[in-house]
Amino acid sequence: MNIFMKLFKKRETLLAFFIAVSVVVIASFSDNFLSYDNITNILKSFTVTGIFSIGVLLVIISGGMDVSFTAIAQVTQYIVVYVLLNFLTGNIYIAFVLAIASGIVMGLLNGILIYHYKMPAIIITIATQNMFYGIMYVITRGKLLYEVPSFFWEFADAKIFAVINQNGAFTGLSVVTVLWFVMALIFAIILRYTILGRSVYLIGCSQTAAERVGVNIRNTILFIYGVAGAIAAVGSIVHVSIVQTVIPNSIVGQEMQVIAAVVLGGASISGGKGSVLGTVLGVLLFAILSNSLTLLRISSYWYNVFIGSIIIGSVTINALREIRQRKHIVRVNVAE
Amino acid sequence: MEDFITVENISKNFSGLKALRDISFSIKKGEALGLCGANGSGKSTLIKILAGVLSADSGKIKIEGAEMVSYGPLGGIMRGISVIYQDISLFPTLTVLENICVARAIGQGRILSILGSERARAEAILGDLGVSINIDSIVEELPIASQQLVAIARALNNDSKLIILDEPTTALTSKEVGLLFKIVNKLKNSGISVIFISHKIDEIVELCDRVLILRDGGLIAAKPIKDTNLEEIETLMVGQSLVYSKMDDVDREAPVVLEVNSLTKKNNFKDIGFSLRHGEVLGVIGLLGSGRTELALALFGINAADSGKIAVDGTECRVRTVNDAVSAGIAYVPEDRLTEGLVMNYPIRENIVLATLDKFKDKFTFLKRRSMSEAAQKWLRTLSIKTDSPDNIVSSLSGGNQQKVVLAKWLERNPKILILDSPTVGIDIAAKAGIFAILKTMIAENGMGIILISDEIKEITAYSHRAIIMRNGRVAKILPKDEINEERIRAILNEQKQTK
Numbered sequence: 152m153n154i155f156m157k158l159f160k161k162r163e164t165l166l167a168f169f170i171a172v173s174v175v176v177i178a179s180f181s182d183n184f185l186s187y188d189n190i191t192n193i194l195k196s197f198t199v200t201g202i203f204s205i206g207v208l209l210v211i212i213s214g215g216m217d218v219s220f221t222a223i224a225q226v227t228q229y230i231v232v233y234v235l236l237n238f239l240t241g242n243i244y245i246a247f248v249l250a251i252a253s254g255i256v257m258g259l260l261n262g263i264l265i266y267h268y269k270m271p272a273i274i275i276t277i278a279t280q281n282m283f284y285g286i287m288y289v290i291t292r293g294k295l296l297y298e299v300p301s302f303f304w305e306f307a308d309a310k311i312f313a314v315i316n317q318n319g320a321f322t323g324l325s326v327v328t329v330l331w332f333v334m335a336l337i338f339a340i341i342l343r344y345t346i347l348g349r350s351v352y353l354i355g356c357s358q359t360a361a362e363r364v365g366v367n368i369r370n371t372i373l374f375i376y377g378v379a380g381a382i383a384a385v386g387s388i389v390h391v392s393i394v395q396t397v398i399p400n401s402i403v404g405q406e407m408q409v410i411a412a413v414v415l416g417g418a419s420i421s422g423g424k425g426s427v428l429g430t431v432l433g434v435l436l437f438a439i440l441s442n443s444l445t446l447l448r449i450s451s452y453w454y455n456v457f458i459g460s461i462i463i464g465s466v467t468i469n470a471l472r473e474i475r476q477r478k479h480i481v482r483v484n485v486a487e
Numbered sequence: 488m489e490d491f492i493t494v495e496n497i498s499k500n501f502s503g504l505k506a507l508r509d510i511s512f513s514i515k516k517g518e519a520l521g522l523c524g525a526n527g528s529g530k531s532t533l534i535k536i537l538a539g540v541l542s543a544d545s546g547k548i549k550i551e552g553a554e555m556v557s558y559g560p561l562g563g564i565m566r567g568i569s570v571i572y573q574d575i576s577l578f579p580t581l582t583v584l585e586n587i588c589v590a591r592a593i594g595q596g597r598i599l600s601i602l603g604s605e606r607a608r609a610e611a612i613l614g615d616l617g618v619s620i621n622i623d624s625i626v627e628e629l630p631i632a633s634q635q636l637v638a639i640a641r642a643l644n645n646d647s648k649l650i651i652l653d654e655p656t657t658a659l660t661s662k663e664v665g666l667l668f669k670i671v672n673k674l675k676n677s678g679i680s681v682i683f684i685s686h687k688i689d690e691i692v693e694l695c696d697r698v699l700i701l702r703d704g705g706l707i708a709a710k711p712i713k714d715t716n717l718e719e720i721e722t723l724m725v726g727q728s729l730v731y732s733k734m735d736d737v738d739r740e741a742p743v744v745l746e747v748n749s750l751t752k753k754n755n756f757k758d759i760g761f762s763l764r765h766g767e768v769l770g771v772i773g774l775l776g777s778g779r780t781e782l783a784l785a786l787f788g789i790n791a792a793d794s795g796k797i798a799v800d801g802t803e804c805r806v807r808t809v810n811d812a813v814s815a816g817i818a819y820v821p822e823d824r825l826t827e828g829l830v831m832n833y834p835i836r837e838n839i840v841l842a843t844l845d846k847f848k849d850k851f852t853f854l855k856r857r858s859m860s861e862a863a864q865k866w867l868r869t870l871s872i873k874t875d876s877p878d879n880i881v882s883s884l885s886g887g888n889q890q891k892v893v894l895a896k897w898l899e900r901n902p903k904i905l906i907l908d909s910p911t912v913g914i915d916i917a918a919k920a921g922i923f924a925i926l927k928t929m930i931a932e933n934g935m936g937i938i939l940i941s942d943e944i945k946e947i948t949a950y951s952h953r954a955i956i957m958r959n960g961r962v963a964k965i966l967p968k969d970e971i972n973e974e975r976i977r978a979i980l981n982e983q984k985q986t987k
């Protein structure tokens with residue numbers, strides 16, 4: 152097989168190709184699409200999804216599943232903003248530190264339950280999602296927090312590479328988007344070049360095989376879910392910075408979109424496969440398509456149809472591959 | 488030569504079941520030790536204890552003179568013990584390079600995993616083994632034999648001093664087995680000890696210096712190979728001498744149950760034609776890539792043929808799907824039984840009746856538990872599946888006993904035509920004899936026709952009434968009973984090599 156074929160077989164190349172095609176097609180319909188303003192806006196509006204997707208990627212590579220990350224984000228957001236409104240005068244860094252602590256605690260709880268009960272992670276995280284979210288609702292009675300400290304929106308408003316656009320306003324790459332890309336880079340390095348990161352793949356391929364080469368299964372699972380919790384928490388701070396209000400049901404419900412982006416990015420639900428680059432490209436493709444639906448004034452329900460199709464498509468590809476492998480059919484050179 | 492490892496009075500129980508009792512032995516450096524025993528006699532358990540994956544309930548292990556308390560899998564690797572497990576244990580979605588290097592990196596407690604620096608080392612090891620495998624290919628895309636070699640390369644990369652091979656030859660063709668033996672001999676010469684587990688006793692006799700024989704978890708005998716022979720080892724394993732049942736002669740007037748005419752599938756096989764009588768065992772033999780498995784899958788509707796005719800009991804039938812095949816009375820026991828057809832964490836009973844649930848419905852379509860249990864019990868006895876109750880889950884059985892459960896499931900169907908793909912791989916000699924005895928009774932009772940695909944020429948010569956030899960996707964020859972013998976079959980198989 153030559154290099155070109157090999158590259159094309161990679162999900163990342165395929166996605167980059169699709170993104171390029173979509174950009175060309177959409178740009179030919181709408182002049183506004185390729186403007187600096189629009190591009191930075193698209194990126195900013197998908198930053199939360201992008202951050203969440205890194206945590207979900209980690210979990211899916213390990214052969215697990217996490218649907219509780221939205222609840223972790225929701226609860227964290229509420230706690231942090233509430234604390235900063237009532238007990239502490241802080242800044243954005245303190246907000247992140249508090250959030251990460253809260254996210255790790257809830258994530259570790261997931262990890263402990265998953266490791267000790269040896270139950271499918273999806274079952275456990277459905278349970279903890281309801282639990283985290285339920286407790287918050289009971290305590291807060293679903294009350295919104297309208298006012299958030301000003302450093303949140305200052306953070307979301309900060310830009311680099313800023314220029315003045317034709318309306319006389321500043322436009323530029325949002326700092327939150329930079330945060331997303333930096334996190335992506337860090338986790339790409341961890342997953343690719345550290346033993347801990349590789350252990351995530353090993354566990355996802357086969358827990359038994361991983362155990363037999365000396366991977367500490369318990370610590371690795373705790374690491375995965377703890378970090379997934381922390382990433383969800385970081386996402387929640389970015390979210391509140393952009394939205395500037397804490398609405399107790401504004402994040403829960405986004406699980407499917409995030410999982411779909413990760414799967415589109417080449418991660419396999421059965422574990423052992425996936426990359427940060429693929430996930431970022433998956434999110435970008437989602438972002439572009441969602442934006443184009445708006446620009447072309449197509450009902451946003453089509454977007455949901457699209458997400459559903461992605462999940463079905465990816466699962467089908469996996470299933471077909473597995474069926475083919477199971478059959479053990481080999482090519483025979485039939486004598487003439 | 489000094490001892491590498493000494494085991495003293497090791498015992499292991501699994502919830503009441505004595506898997507190992509009071510085992511003591513030692514292995515010298517550079518020695519190849521064979522480990523024999525019936526299915527469930529404790530071979531895999533013993534090596535898992537050596538590897539540190541399981542810990543013994545009592546007893547001592549000394550490695551190079553130093554006494555060890557439970558050391559865990561990492562400890563095992565660090566002290567130079569590597570295992571190639573029955574179920575191989577590679578990481579299928581990762582590259583060959585990473586599979587080879589990962590255990591060592593973890594063992595060294597490294598933080599970073601930069602594979603570039605290890606590439607040369609890994610390549611050198613593969614080179615020493617004399618195999619050409621692309622080090623960047625993904626493991627799941629390699630054939631089983633190459634995967635086996637990757638596992639061995641990993642063991643060498645770990646600087647192993649003891650390499651344990653748990654039934655490494657079950658999935659290999661005879662040529663690949665030859666290569667493996669060469670490698671093992673090379674290892675021995677460089678001072679590495681080897682433990683070799685196999686149900687093919689002749690392999691142990693050929694390869695090993697000494698043999699340990701386990702029976703029901705106890706060590707029955709430890710003998711140098713030169714002081715013993717194949718028959719004695721078999722007798723020691725089973726505890727009695729074996730009787731091999733011969734198949735009854737086939738009734739030449741018996742009606743034809745399966746007639747196949749010019750069956751063709753692109754890139755699989757071409758112009759296949761044969762007939763099978765009631766009560767007949769038709770052997771099918773051919774090298775890997777001869778199209779024999781693909782043909783079997785076509786008859787069972789998994790890999791439907793492009794053209795040609797299949798007739799069962801004189802009526803032509805379309806076999807496009809598994810359902811078609813099953814309703815025509817065809818059953819198929821696949822070669823790879825571990826990944827196909829077992830629900831691992833379900834009880835043995837449920838697994839056995841899985842393909843025949845209709846038989847166990849009462850008039851309200853509820854399942855009759857009693858008769859399900861009776862059916863399961865019957866198979867536990869006839870195939871001597873080692874367990875104390877059909878309620879146990881399948882994953883608690885030893886590898887060979889799991890295979891017997893799959894066999895039971897299909898035999899329970901009592902089909903008209905039974906296709907068996909390598910039915911005795913990984914099964915001990917006593918159970919092998921048992922399987923053919925039960926096939927014989929089933930033939931006598933309902934006139935079942937059997938297609939027996941096997942790599943073991945001995946099995947074909949012993950049990951089939953006629954034999955088809957396949958070559959390059961075609962029927963090369965159909966041998967009548969009196970012409971089926973090893974030399975003749977080997978001669979025809981070798982002809983292929985020369986024409987190639």
Ligand SMILES: Nc1ncnc2c1ncn2[C@@H]1O[C@H](COP(=O)(O)OP(=O)(O)OP(=O)(O)O)[C@@H](O)[C@H]1O
Nearest residue numbers: 501506526527528529530531532883884885886887
């Ligand atoms: N995890 C487990 N739980 C309960 N019983 C077990 C477990 N593992 C093994 N056993 C039992 O211990 C006994 C020995 O099993 P083991 O796998 O060592 O056999 P073996 O000699 O390797 O057989 P085979 O030739 O079939 O591979 C069997 O009776 C098996 O059912």
Ligand SMILES: [Mg+2]
Nearest residue numbers: 531573885886
């Ligand atoms: Mg075993």
